Amino acid sequence: MTNTQLLKIAKDFGSPVYVYNSEIISQQYKRLTSAFKSVKKVKINYAVKALSNISILKLMKSLGAGLDTVSIQEVQLGLAAGFKAEHIIFTPNGVSLEEIEQAAILGCQINIDNLSILEQFGTKHPDIPVCIRINPHVMAGGNTNISVGHIDSKFGISIHQIPHILRIVENTNMNINGIHMHTGSDILDIDVFIYASEILFETAKNFKNLEFIDFGSGFKVPYKPGDIETNIEEFGEKLSTRFNEFCKEYGKELTLAFEPGKFLVSEAGLFLAKVNVVKQTTSTVFAQIDSGFNHLIRPMLYGSQHEIENISNPKGRERFYSVVGYICETDTFANNRRISEINEGDILAFKNAGAYCYSMASNYNSRYRPAEVLWHNGEAHLIRKRETFDDIINNQIKIDLKPKKEKA
Numbered sequence: 001m002t003n004t005q006l007l008k009i010a011k012d013f014g015s016p017v018y019v020y021n022s023e024i025i026s027q028q029y030k031r032l033t034s035a036f037k038s039v040k041k042v043k044i045n046y047a048v049k050a051l052s053n054i055s056i057l058k059l060m061k062s063l064g065a066g067l068d069t070v071s072i073q074e075v076q077l078g079l080a081a082g083f084k085a086e087h088i089i090f091t092p093n094g095v096s097l098e099e100i101e102q103a104a105i106l107g108c109q110i111n112i113d114n115l116s117i118l119e120q121f122g123t124k125h126p127d128i129p130v131c132i133r134i135n136p137h138v139m140a141g142g143n144t145n146i147s148v149g150h151i152d153s154k155f156g157i158s159i160h161q162i163p164h165i166l167r168i169v170e171n172t173n174m175n176i177n178g179i180h181m182h183t184g185s186d187i188l189d190i191d192v193f194i195y196a197s198e199i200l201f202e203t204a205k206n207f208k209n210l211e212f213i214d215f216g217s218g219f220k221v222p223y224k225p226g227d228i229e230t231n232i233e234e235f236g237e238k239l240s241t242r243f244n245e246f247c248k249e250y251g252k253e254l255t256l257a258f259e260p261g262k263f264l265v266s267e268a269g270l271f272l273a274k275v276n277v278v279k280q281t282t283s284t285v286f287a288q289i290d291s292g293f294n295h296l297i298r299p300m301l302y303g304s305q306h307e308i309e310n311i312s313n314p315k316g317r318e319r320f321y322s323v324v325g326y327i328c329e330t331d332t333f334a335n336n337r338r339i340s341e342i343n344e345g346d347i348l349a350f351k352n353a354g355a356y357c358y359s360m361a362s363n364y365n366s367r368y369r370p371a372e373v374l375w376h377n378g379e380a381h382l383i384r385k386r387e388t389f390d391d392i393i394n395n396q397i398k399i400d401l402k403p404k405k406e407k408a
C-alpha cells in the first residue's frame with residue numbers, strides 16, 4: 001500500500017484507524033503451508049485472539065485455515081464467520097467445565113490443559129474425543145511474559161504428570177485423539193523447538209488413537225531492524241522430516257497442526273494515528289497522537305517496539321521524538337525515536353499492528369475504539385465502525401441515589 005492510499009484511508013475513515021492488507025495475510029499463510037509441503041496432512045488453525053474481526057476470520061476460511069479459540073465467544077465468532085465446528089479447536093486455560101462442555105456440544109475439538117477438568121470431562125463424556133495440552137518445560141522464548149512452556153507456567157499439563165493422565169484415561173475410558181503444546185510466543189532457536197517436539201513425540205507414543213499432533217505457535221516475526229525472524233523454511237524442513245519419521249514409527253498418517261496468530265497477521269497491519277500536538281520540553285520533543293494504550297497497548301505491556309513512519313512527510317529531515325498518547329497516564333509508544341520531521345496534523349503509521357493490537361483495545365478514558373479497514377484487491381473496505389457514544393453508555397445503568405436522611 002502506498003502512503004497516498006494510506007492517507008486517503010485516514011481521511012475517509014478518520015483517525016485513529018487500523019488497516020490490514022489481505023495480500024500479506026495470504027502470503028504468510030502460503031509460506032507456512034509450503035514450508036510443510038512434504039507432510040501429507042497439515043492443518044493451520046489461526047489463533048483468533050490475535051485479530052478477531054469476523055472479516056479477517058472469513059479471509060482465513062477462504063485460505064483453508066481452521067481456528068484456534070480460547071473462549072466460547074471466539075468459538076461463536078468462528079461459527080458466525082461460517083466455520084464448521086469441526087474446524088475449530090478450543091484451547092482455553094482456566095475456564096469452567098461448563099464452558100468446555102458448551103464448545104464440545106457445538107462440535108469443536110476440545111483441548112484440555114489440566115488434570116482436574118480432564119478427569120471431570122472424561123467421567124461425564126467418555127465418548128467425546130479430547131486433545132491434551134502438554135507442558136514440555138522448554139523455554140522457547142526470551143521474555144518470561146510470553147514464554148509459557150517453563151516450569152512455573154499456568155499452561156498445559158506437565159510431562160512429569162503423564163502417569164496421572166494415563167490413569168485418568170484408563171479409569172474413564174476416554175479417547176485422546178490429539179496432543180498439543182504451545183511453548184511460548186517466540187521460536188528464537190529452531191533446535192530448541194525441535195527438542196520440545198521430541199518430547200511431544202515421546203508423549204504421543206502413550207496414546208493409541210491419535211489423529212493429530214498440534215505444535216502450537218511461537219513463530220517470531222521481526223518488529224524492528226535486526227530482529228530475529230523464525231526461518232520458516234528451515235524450520236519446516238526439519239520438523240517435517242521428523243514428523244514423517246514419527247508417523248512411520250507410530251504406524252499412522254497423523255495430521256500436523258499449528259495455531260499461528262502473530263505470524264499470519266502481525267505484519268499485515270498498520271495503525272494510523274494523527275499528531276495532535278508537538279510539544280518541546282527541556283529534554284525532548286513529544287509528538288502526541290490522538291490515541292493511547294487504549295488502542296495499542298503492546299509497547300507499554302510488553303515493551304514491544306513498533307516501527308513508526310511519518311507518512312505525511314516521509315522524506316523530511318529526521319529528528320528524535322518521543323511518541324506519546326493522549327491518555328491521562330504514561331503511554332509512551334516510542335522513546336527517542338528517529339522519525340522524519342513531524343508537524344501537527346501529520347499521520348503516523350505504526351507497523352506490525354495486525355496482532356494483539358485491536359484485539360487488546362479498550363475504552364479507557366471513555367474513548368471510542370477505532371475503526372478497522374481491510375485493504376483487499378486494491379480497495380479499502382470498512383470492517384468495523386468506529387465506536388460511538390452509544391457504545392460507551394449503552395450498558396451503563398443510571399440510578400438515582402437519594403442523599404441519606406440525617407436523623408433528627
Ligand SMILES: *Cc1c(COP(=O)(O)O)cnc(C)c1O
Pocket residue numbers: 047049050068070091182184185186216217218219259260261262263355
Ligand atoms: C495465543 C496462542 C497462540 C498464538 O500465538 P502467536 O504467538 O500469536 O502465534 C497459539 N496457541 C495458543 C494456545 C495460544 O494461546
